[in-house]
Amino acid sequence: AVQLVESGGGSVQAGGSLTLSCAASGVTGSYDYMTWFRQAPGQEREGVASISIGGTTNYAGSVKGRFTIAKDYTKSILYLQMNSLDPEDTAIYYCAAARFSPFNWNSPHAYNSWGQGTQVTVSS
Numbered sequence: 001a002v003q004l005v006e007s008g009g010g011s012v013q014a015g016g017s018l019t020l021s022c023a024a025s026g027v028t029g030s031y032d033y034m035t036w037f038r039q040a041p042g043q044e045r046e047g048v049a050s051i052s053i054g055g056t057t058n059y060a061g062s063v064k065g066r067f068t069i070a071k072d073y074t075k076s077i078l079y080l081q082m083n084s085l086d087p088e089d090t091a092i093y094y095c096a097a098a099r100f101s102p103f104n105w106n107s108p109h110a111y112n113s114w115g116q117g118t119q120v121t122v123s124s
Contacts, residue, residue: 002026002113004095009118016085016122022078022095022115031097031113035105036069036080038091038120047106048093049080058105062088085122092117 008020020036035050049069050058057069068081078095094117102110 002028002031002097004097004113004115006093006095006115006118009093009120011121011123012085014086014122014124017081017083018085018120020080020082020093020095020118020120022080024076024078024097028076031099033098033101033105034071034078035096035098035111036078037094037096037106037108038089039094039117040091043091045094045108047108050105051078052101060106082120085120087122087124090120090122092119094118 003025005023006020008018010018012018032053036048037045038048039045048060048063049067051069051071059067066084070079095115096111097113098111104110
């Protein structure tokens with residue numbers, strides 16, 4: 001199994017930036033696909049951005065052009081650079097790992113391992 005620990009959340013004003021990190025440990029080599037999800041109060045968990053072992057990325061339409069996902073394979077750290085933040089980006093952000101590329105990258109059911117989450121709060 002792989003263990004995931006997120007960090008980097010916090011409070012920021014609209015228009016600001018944050019970078020989230022997700023450190024992976026354990027049998028990281030057996031997980032081909034990693035994704036950032038977020039969940040706002042009263043809402044379902046939604047996929048934000050994903051990256052395959054080959055470097056192919058996907059983004060939710062609401063964050064495309066503002067967020068960038070990247071992975072440092074030597075350090076087993078997943079990043080999410082978030083720019084031009086909006087109050088609607090306020091949520092708990094989770095990283096997740098799947099053994100294989102999922103059919104639907106933004107379905108939470110496709111992922112085997114999850115971090116504990118990190119809070120991002122954007123004020124207007």
